[in-house]
Amino acid sequence: MSAPPVPDFAVKTAGLGKTYSNGDSVVHALKSVDFEARCGELLMIVGPSGCGKTTLLSVICGTLHYNAGAVTVFGQDLSKLSQGKLTAFRGKNVGFVFQQFNLIPTWTALENVTVPMLLNGSSRSEAEKAAAALLKEVGIGEKLQALPTQLSGGQQQRVAIARALVHEPRLLICDEPTAALDAASGRRVLELLKERACRPDRCVIVVTHDSRIFSFADRIAEMEDGHIKAVHGPDACQSLYV
Amino acid sequence: MLRLALKMLFGDRAKYAMLVCGLSFCALLMSQQTSVFCGLLLWTTATVRNIRVPIWVADSKVEQVNEVVPMREVEVQRVRSVVGVEWAVPLFWNILQARLPDGTFQGVQLTGLDSASLVGRPAKMREGRIEDLRLPNAVIVDQVALEKFRKRGISLKVGAVFEINDKEARVVGICETERSFLGQPYVFTTYSRALEYAPLQRKLLSFILVQPKAGVPVPELLRRISALSGLRAFSSDQVAWDTLVWYVRNTGIPISFGTVVLLGIVVGIAIAGQTFYLFVHENMRYLAALKAMGASFGVLAQMVVLQAFTVGFIGYGLGVGLAALFGNAVLQKGQPPFYMPWQILAFTGVVIVFICLLSALVGLIKIARTEAAMVFK
Numbered sequence: 229m230s231a232p233p234v235p236d237f238a239v240k241t242a243g244l245g246k247t248y249s250n251g252d253s254v255v256h257a258l259k260s261v262d263f264e265a266r267c268g269e270l271l272m273i274v275g276p277s278g279c280g281k282t283t284l285l286s287v288i289c290g291t292l293h294y295n296a297g298a299v300t301v302f303g304q305d306l307s308k309l310s311q312g313k314l315t316a317f318r319g320k321n322v323g324f325v326f327q328q329f330n331l332i333p334t335w336t337a338l339e340n341v342t343v344p345m346l347l348n349g350s351s352r353s354e355a356e357k358a359a360a361a362l363l364k365e366v367g368i369g370e371k372l373q374a375l376p377t378q379l380s381g382g383q384q385q386r387v388a389i390a391r392a393l394v395h396e397p398r399l400l401i402c403d404e405p406t407a408a409l410d411a412a413s414g415r416r417v418l419e420l421l422k423e424r425a426c427r428p429d430r431c432v433i434v435v436t437h438d439s440r441i442f443s444f445a446d447r448i449a450e451m452e453d454g455h456i457k458a459v460h461g462p463d464a465c466q467s468l469y470v
Numbered sequence: 471m472l473r474l475a476l477k478m479l480f481g482d483r484a485k486y487a488m489l490v491c492g493l494s495f496c497a498l499l500m501s502q503q504t505s506v507f508c509g510l511l512l513w514t515t516a517t518v519r520n521i522r523v524p525i526w527v528a529d530s531k532v533e534q535v536n537e538v539v540p541m542r543e544v545e546v547q548r549v550r551s552v553v554g555v556e557w558a559v560p561l562f563w564n565i566l567q568a569r570l571p572d573g574t575f576q577g578v579q580l581t582g583l584d585s586a587s588l589v590g591r592p593a594k595m596r597e598g599r600i601e602d603l604r605l606p607n608a609v610i611v612d613q614v615a616l617e618k619f620r621k622r623g624i625s626l627k628v629g630a631v632f633e634i635n636d637k638e639a640r641v642v643g644i645c646e647t648e649r650s651f652l653g654q655p656y657v658f659t660t661y662s663r664a665l666e667y668a669p670l671q672r673k674l675l676s677f678i679l680v681q682p683k684a685g686v687p688v689p690e691l692l693r694r695i696s697a698l699s700g701l702r703a704f705s706s707d708q709v710a711w712d713t714l715v716w717y718v719r720n721t722g723i724p725i726s727f728g729t730v731v732l733l734g735i736v737v738g739i740a741i742a743g744q745t746f747y748l749f750v751h752e753n754m755r756y757l758a759a760l761k762a763m764g765a766s767f768g769v770l771a772q773m774v775v776l777q778a779f780t781v782g783f784i785g786y787g788l789g790v791g792l793a794a795l796f797g798n799a800v801l802q803k804g805q806p807p808f809y810m811p812w813q814i815l816a817f818t819g820v821v822i823v824f825i826c827l828l829s830a831l832v833g834l835i836k837i838a839r840t841e842a843a844m845v846f847k
Contacts, residue, residue, distance in 0.1 A: 282846045291762050291842035319764015326845060330759040334481020335474055346471050347764045403846050
C-alpha cells in the first residue's frame with residue numbers, strides 16, 4: 229500500500245475574519261485573511277504588535293473561534309468539527325511551542341514531555357520512552373528528572389520543543405519561541421526546529437518579532453492591521469534580516 | 471494524567487498545606503463539637519442507664535427523666551394491679567444538698583431504691599456490698615462523689631460520714647455510674663431512708679419502676695398502665711429519647727454547638743474554596759496550555775476533582791483523627807462529654823465532600839470559561 233498523499237497546503241484560510249467586542253466598540257482583529265502554509269516549510273508570520281499575528285495563530289490551531297471565512301488544516305475544515313473533535317484533532321495534529329515555554333513547574337522535564345502522548349492515549353511507559361529519546365535528541369538527555377526551574381531558558385525551550393514534537397504532530401505552532409532567549413540560544417532553538425520539525429509532511433508556523441531569526445524561514449508573511457500585507461519568498465527572507 | 475495532577479498539587483506546597491489545614495480544621499471542629507454535643511446529650515439520659523428497668527411510670531405532667539413531679543405512694547399499688555405487671559417498685563430521685571465534714575455543701579442526686587428488691591441498684595460496685603444499703607443510715611456513693619469530695623480535700627472512703635438534710639449518711643460502698651448531665655454525684659440509699667432525708671412534702675414518690683410479665687408486649691403494657699392509672703408510662707428507650715428531645719427543644723445547647731459547627735463549615739468553605747480557586751487561577755496558564763495541547767474538559771475536570779478530593783480526604787483524616795485523639799484523652803478524664811458514633815464521621819465526611827465539590831466546581835467554572843487561546847497572550 230502506498231502512503232496517503234501529502235496535501236499541498238498544510239493550512240489554508242479564505243476570507244478569515246475575527247472580531248472582538250469591547251463594550252460598545254468592535255475590534256476587527258482579522259480582516260478577510262487569505263493565507264496558505266505549505267507542507268514541508270517553515271513559515272514565519274511577522275508584523276507590529278496588535279496586527280493580528282497571535283489571533284491568526286490561535287484560529288489556525290483551533291484554539292479560538294472565528295467569525296467569518298474558512299480554515300482548513302491538512303484538508304480538515306475546522307468549522308465542521310465539534311468542540312470535542314476539535315480538541316482531539318488539535319491533540320493529535322498540532323504541537324505547540326510557547327513564548328514563556330509553559331512547562332508545568334512541578335513536573336520534571338520528562339513528565340512535561342510525556343503530556344501530549346498521554347493525552348493521545350499512550351501508556352505511561354510508552355510516553356516516557358519516547359520522551360526520553362526525544363530529550364536526548366534535543367541535547368538534554370542528562371536532565372530528564374530536572375524541574376523546569378533547574379534549567380536555563382534555552383534548555384527549557386528545548387524541553388518545550390521536545391514536548392511539541394513527541395507525538396509526531398503535522399503542524400507545529402511556535403509563538404515567539406525566541407523572545408525569552410538570548411541571541412545564541414534563539415539561533416540554537418531555530419536550528420533545532422529546522423532540523424527536527426521541517427519534514428515534507430509537516431509544517432512549522434512561527435510568529436515572531438525577532439528579525440535575527442528571519443533567515444531560518446522558507447517564507448515570511450507580513451501582517452498589518454488584521455490582514456496579510458505581503459508574503460516574501462526564500463530569497464527575500466535574507467534581505468529582511470537587519 | 472491523574473498522577474501528574476497529584477504531582478501538580480503536592481508540588482505547590484504552600485497551597486497544599488493551606489488546603490489540608492483548612493479542611494482539617496473544618497473536619498476537627500465539626501466532628502469534635504458534634505461529638506461533645508452528642509456526649510452532652512447522652513449525659514442527660516444517664517439516670518435511665520444507671521437504673522436499668524424496662525418501664526418508667528411518672529406523673530402525667532413529666533416530660534423527661536430529670537424532671538420530678540411527685541406522686542402519692544398509693545400509685546405504686548395501682549400500677550401493681552395492672553394486668554401484665556410482674557412487679558412495680560417505688561423510686562425516689564431528687565437533688566438534695568449534702569453537708570460535708572468541712573461544713574461546705576455539695577448537691578447530690580439522691581436515689582432511693584426499693585429496700586426489698588434494690589431494683590435500680592448500681593451496675594458495678596468498686597467497694598462494699600449493695601446489700602449493706604439496708605444497714606442504718608447507709609448510703610452508697612459513686613466515683614463522681616469521690617472526685618468532688620477530693621477537690622475539697624476530703625477523702626471519701628467506706629465508713630465516712632456526711633449529712634443530708636441534717637441527718638447522718640454513712641458510706642457503706644462506692645459504685646460506678648454513668649456521669650450525668652446535672653453533674654452532681656449519685657448517692658444511693660433505700661426508698662424509705664430517702665424519704666427521711668427529703669424535705670417534708672405531701673407527695674414524695676418520684677417514679678414507679680415496672681417489669682412486665684414474660685410475653686407481655688411493652689407498648690401494650692404502657693397503654694394499659696396509662697389508661698388505668700392516669701399516669702404517664704414510658705419504655706426506657708422512650709424516656710431516654712423524650713429526654714434528649716426535651717433538652718434539644720428547651721435549652722440553648724443545640725444553637726450553641728450548631729453555631730460552632732456552622733462556623734467550622736463556613737471557615738472550611740472559605741479557606742478551601744478560596745485557596746483552591748487561587749491554586750486553579752495560578753495554574754490557569756498551564757491548564758490552558760494542556761487544553762491547547764488536546765486535554766479535553768473531561769480530562770481537566772478529572773484532574774481538578776482528584777486534586778480537590780485528595781486534599782479533602784487527607785484533611786478529613788487528619789481532622790477526624792485529631793478529634794478522636796481529643797476524645798480518647800477526655801474519655802480517660804471523664805469530662806467533657808464525648809460521644810462519636812459513626813453518624814458523626816459520616817456527617818463530617820459528607821460536609822467535606824460538599825466543600826470539595828464546591829471548590830472543584832469553582833475551579834471547573836474558571837477552566838470552562840477560559841479559552842485555550844489565552845496561552846498565547
